[in-house]
Amino acid sequence: MNSLDKDLLIKIADLHEVPQGAYNIRKNGEGVERHSTANIEIKPKADKPGIDIIVKPGTRGESVHIPVIITAEGLEDLVYNTFYIGDHADVLIVAGCGIHNPGKTKAQHNGVHKFLLGKGAHIRYVEKHYGEGEGTGERILNPQTFLELDEEASAELEMVQIRGVDSTKRETKATVGREAHLLITEKMLTHGQQLAESEMTVELTGENAAVQIISRSVAQEKSKQTFYPRVTGFTKCRGHVQCDAIIMDQATVRAIPEITAHHADAQLIHEAAIGRIAGEQLIKLMTLGLSEKEAEETILQGFMK
């Protein structure tokens, strides 16, 4: 790996050296480094590009890093990764994709992630997307994430896209079983002419299943964002959708939350708000000695934290 690769890895996965635990590093459409542990096995899929990550039941406190970096133009990378999380396992999964497009043609990564969580299993999944490059070639990321949570399983997803990705279309689908909990936090900052679309479909199928979706986004310049979070409750369950966007310049934000209940004990709530940074907020920070620009950055930083 060269210094550009290392720089991208720091940006998307906070990786300053080879990670501890299991990992798979993919560069320009090929696996370049892979490591399994006694409890976490990573093996390439036989039928299509991608890997299977198998976490043994009861595995606790271990981590899996699966970053992807793209440093070439004209590359369209499609990868299928499937996570089998054994019963009562508890692991951290750090994914993410960094694109450095040096040329004129597009560089695209479509990651299809599937998570199958056993009974009582827990994951924290952190995904960061980032794009850069001196070329005019587009940087495109279209992730698809599918989750199935068995009884009493829980998953926390943190999906962040900050700067540099020209176009993204995210799709997240989940089914949540009895007593299982899903928390999805999505943070997005778009600028320039960027387009971002995020579609989420969560089905609460087991009794006392719960989901919380938190979307925080900032749309700057002429960028356009669309959010479709959808939650359906089939039994006694709880769902909460919260979309919050700061709009700036000539940007466009659409938030279309949808909740559907098929059961009288389904408690579903959605909230959506779009607004500019309040003048009072800027003034308050300026009275503390910050310039208007610093005040704006402080407010955005806090909002996207």
Add this chain to the structure above:
Amino acid sequence: MLELKSISYLPEGEKKAEPILRDINLLLEDNHFYVITGPNGGGKSSLAKIIMGIYRPTSGKILLDGNDITDLSITERARLGIGYAFQQPPRFKGITVEKLLSLSRGNKCVGAGCNYLFEVGLCPKDYEQREVNASLSGGELKRIEIASLLSRDCRIAVFDEPEAGIDLWSFNRLTDIFEKIQQRKDVTTIIISHQERIFKLADEIILVAEGRIQGKEAQEGFLEKVINKCDCRKECQERV
């Protein structure tokens, strides 16, 4: 020394030609303790915002130690040591109390900033990591706002109705803080207030009504004059 010379203020874009402030002349000495009072809508908050630079006067000048600061921005005035605590402070999603206090201290030692939380009756342990968002009650937010100004290294501190929205117990504690500030005499304090206990701390009380300074004098006997000067009740009774 802060000097306001012939300050008038008519909000931009307002067609009604009724200025909020008319020909205000005011001289505020260093390290004195001033209380501004007067009826609602009389121009007190506008006057405070003119000092901070949040409002720009339509005419007149503001001088700090003889230097004209009329055209300085809010940021520039803040950097000269002017501070302002809002009557209705804004909320921030994602910014913690600790972060706000560290910003107000110019990113210096956060721990010391949090001592001010204690002074306004909030336990730092419970509040440092909380976000300054809608989860805080109005009273909590107001006390954090006051702490954020107390923690600043100001030479002129303006408090816009610090007592508004604060419960009686916290208010007593707050007046103790203002008492300490008054005794230390190391900052020019300007408090907009309607509270007698605050009046008692004042070197001078300034009465603002109908956009004008109606009086500026030491506190003795002031209350009576205030009540007599405010003749709206009389007018009302006469009409009945």
